[in-house]
Amino acid sequence: QVQLVQSGAEVKKPGASVKVSCKASGYTFTSYGISWVRQAPGQGLEWMGWISAYNGNTNYAQKLQGRVTMTTDTSTSTAYMELRSLRSDDTAVYYCARWGLTFDYWGQGTLVTVSS
């Protein structure tokens, strides 16, 4: 069965960086993309960007350009999302999701708390 398992919760200070991992199993990793979606406390869903696991092509949300980098390691079927220069409003649950055209499988979410 398809599973996406994310790394654990993080607490970071403003200005720091965070890197969240998403390990995929149960399907051919390179046949789909991985998208990252975040959700601030009590808020809706915000698309952050996607990466093709086939060729590594990426596309990021404009508001995060320059602060976010998405990568994959096909040898371990793992996707990564790094967010730099963290601010308090980056506090959110970060989800990875398998992306075809829709998001049919999701990771369990990783809470990233940014606090001084």
Added chain:
Amino acid sequence: DIVMTQSPDSLAVSLGERATINCKSSQSVLYSSNNKNYLAWYQQKPGQPPKLLIYWASTRESGVPDRFSGSGSGTDFTLTISSLQAEDVAVYYCQQYYRTPPITFGQGTRLEIK
């Protein structure tokens, strides 16, 4: 960017009754060459990731109960739960995948039991 607007923001429905959630896109998400609407619906229960319910505006994902149905075309869409069950309490989101990036979601509709 295509803006997705859901209504209402919250909804309370009695068990066994019909629940209807609307979603409007700022531009058509109907692709004329294949006559498909690039619109999906998700359900998110507290503390859980979203779950895909419906894609192509009206196709139920495998395993989704048939009390969930999607309809609409172009810019106006509806998610209907024909007979509300207690386990349907959740926040529901629509999402367009027609003109990307960016992928955009509606703001969410909170569904509760009356």
